Amino acid sequence: DQQVKQNSPSLSVQEGRISILNCDYTNSMFDYFLWYKKYPAEGPTFLISISSIKDKNEDGRFTVFLNKSAKHLSLHIVPSQPGDSAVYFCAASASGNTGKLIFGQGTTLQVKP
């Protein structure tokens, strides 16, 4: 049972343009969402998070949008840079839970110069 889904295995964008990565979830108990970036041979690195009481959170070039009714979140990267090329994981945590994160399958982003 895949509670967090990233339906696009890969995405390719031109440098300077916007990258939009999508994530869907099924568990209505999830109330905290995170995005991680992962380079080869490294561990995931935290990027940005959002609580379910918000619908948007921004940090520099990264913005996460949450649509609770659709159980959907997205990560926008503007402008995209070649160094952003990595695998991006969406993760979710449920209230009253232990803090464990449930991850999606990941989306490989390639930003072309």
Place this chain on the structure above:
Amino acid sequence: DSGVTQTPKHLITATGQRVTLRCSPRSGDLSVYWYQQSLDQGLQFLIQYYNGEERAKGNILERFSAQQFPDLHSELNLSSLELGDSALYFCASSAGTHTEAFFGQGTRLTVV
């Protein structure tokens, strides 16, 4: 540098063997999580410890076990290894719930 240290980085062993993966969490973090990433898969939650006690269990095989010691470092023990256990094993730590978890660089286990 996330502050989470995992050793060893690489491990090659034969089927049927037993290995121990080690994790030192960030200073002050009481929670330690273990995740498995098989080829082209997402990160699968295995188990969580909080201040020495098991807090949550995921899809962890009975052949696998873990513990967290008084100094808060954690070990993941994998026994009777099979070819399908070949994967990246990540440790993460966090200060509490609803905060980001910080990941180590992982241990790449290859079972031959």
